[in-house]
Amino acid sequence: MIRSGPAHAFILRVASLARAEGIDAERLAREVADHLAMAIEQHVAEGCDAPEAERRAIEGFGEAETLVTAVTCSVKGGAMRTTIRTAAHVAALAGTTALVVAHVIPSQSVSGTWFERTAVLAMVVMAAAAVALGATRWRSSLGGGSLETPGIPWVAAVVALGALAAREAQPTDLGFVVLQPGGRLYLGTIGALALLVAVGARLARSGWATGAGLIVAGALSLALDGAWSHAWKPMGGIGGGQANTGIELIVAGWAMGAASWFTGRGGAVARGKLGGLLVSAGRPLAQST
Amino acid sequence: MRTDLIRGHLELLVLSVVDSGATHGYAVVEEIRRRSGGEFDLPEGTVYPALYRLEAAGLLASGWRQAGARRRRVYRLTRAGHRALEGKTREWSTFAHAVSRVIEGTA
Numbered sequence: 001m002i003r004s005g006p007a008h009a010f011i012l013r014v015a016s017l018a019r020a021e022g023i024d025a026e027r028l029a030r031e032v033a034d035h036l037a038m039a040i041e042q043h044v045a046e047g048c049d050a051p052e053a054e055r056r057a058i059e060g061f062g063e064a065e066t067l068v069t070a071v072t073c074s075v076k077g078g079a080m081r082t083t084i085r086t087a088a089h090v091a092a093l094a095g096t097t098a099l100v101v102a103h104v105i106p107s108q109s110v111s112g113t114w115f116e117r118t119a120v121l122a123m124v125v126m127a128a129a130a131v132a133l134g135a136t137r138w139r140s141s142l143g144g145g146s147l148e149t150p151g152i153p154w155v156a157a158v159v160a161l162g163a164l165a166a167r168e169a170q171p172t173d174l175g176f177v178v179l180q181p182g183g184r185l186y187l188g189t190i191g192a193l194a195l196l197v198a199v200g201a202r203l204a205r206s207g208w209a210t211g212a213g214l215i216v217a218g219a220l221s222l223a224l225d226g227a228w229s230h231a232w233k234p235m236g237g238i239g240g241g242q243a244n245t246g247i248e249l250i251v252a253g254w255a256m257g258a259a260s261w262f263t264g265r266g267g268a269v270a271r272g273k274l275g276g277l278l279v280s281a282g283r284p285l286a287q288s289t
Numbered sequence: 290m291r292t293d294l295i296r297g298h299l300e301l302l303v304l305s306v307v308d309s310g311a312t313h314g315y316a317v318v319e320e321i322r323r324r325s326g327g328e329f330d331l332p333e334g335t336v337y338p339a340l341y342r343l344e345a346a347g348l349l350a351s352g353w354r355q356a357g358a359r360r361r362r363v364y365r366l367t368r369a370g371h372r373a374l375e376g377k378t379r380e381w382s383t384f385a386h387a388v389s390r391v392i393e394g395t396a
Binding site: 027028030032037060062063070071073074075 | 334335360
């Protein structure tokens with residue numbers, strides 16, 4: 001275990017640079033520490049004294065700055081993908097806002113009005129943004145999961161949730177029980193399916209898939225509006241009070257996604273800044289007492 | 290051997306080594322050095338960006354494993370990683386064979 005000396009300083013330097021870049025500093029520093037410890041042991045076994053072994057281990061490893069810059073590019077996928085992700089997030093948020101506004105403002109059916117056109121346009125924007133985000137994140141987030149096909153439980157839960165949410169205007173007869181629109185059983189089932197989406201995301205070891213799943217399910221329910229009563233009209237429930245569950249799922253999905261980002265690797269810099277702000281705000285209070 | 294020559298093929302080298310069994314960064318470096326007879330002597334830190342990149346692409350998966358008093362990050366090939374290794378190995382063989390034929394002047 002390295003606790004002092006040049007190797008320790010090197011590890012601290014790697015951790016500090018990694019934190020500044022917003023990547024997982026603890027993981028990288030632990031890997032570098034383990035690597036240097038083994039290299040030092042190897043050099044000692046070859047006959048070096050401890051300081052010389054430590055010097056050789058650091059020299060053989062390369063520069064901390066080069067390492068962190070290269071790892072950051074590997075993790076974040078380079079500037080181009082970061083730009084695409086940012087643009088897709090902004091587009092998706094704008095689409096969600098337009099959907100919510102189009103749903104909340106009018107209290108009558110929106111069929112044939114500009115509200116409906118706005119809702120359809122917002123959904124197209126959201127879908128395009130989802131494809132862009134999925135293309136940049138799916139493989140990196142799900143590829144290392146514990147299952148060989150980690151997306152299957154997640155997809156099943158999302159589809160079931162979206163399909164049930166699309167039936168909020170009519171009773172759903174499951175054979176042994178009837179789910180009345182807005183009733184406790186209906187809402188409880190919606191909640192249980194949302195929980196299954198979270199379980200599917202957990203199985204795939206993906207922090208963002210819970211929020212994304214709720215958003216996709218909400219969008220699916222809006223797209224399926226009327227499909228179960230043979231009066232399919234995508235987005236038809238917007239503004240008419242028939243799309244509450246879908247809209248709520250989308251908004252909740254964004255909240256979950258934001259929470260996942262803030263508590264994960266990507267939010268490390270934001271957490272650091274928030275911590276700094278809290279310390280700054282608390283200092284005058286501590287001095288006055 | 291020149292470092293930039295090796296870097297262009299580092300992902301294939303890393304995938305090949307990890308294909309032999311779940312392993313950690315230091316062991317990957319040592320194994321590349323051993324298998325190349327000491328010819329591939331990269332700065333050891335170079336292997337980590339490659340490991341992270343391959344993991345981000347879904348070709349490797351990793352997790353912590355307790356090794357005595359240390360926790361060690363261990364990498365293994367995913368199914369996609371096995372497929373990628375097969376493809377890259379095929380590409381490399383074709384390329385190396387073609388280069389040899391050009392240099393040796395055989396048709």
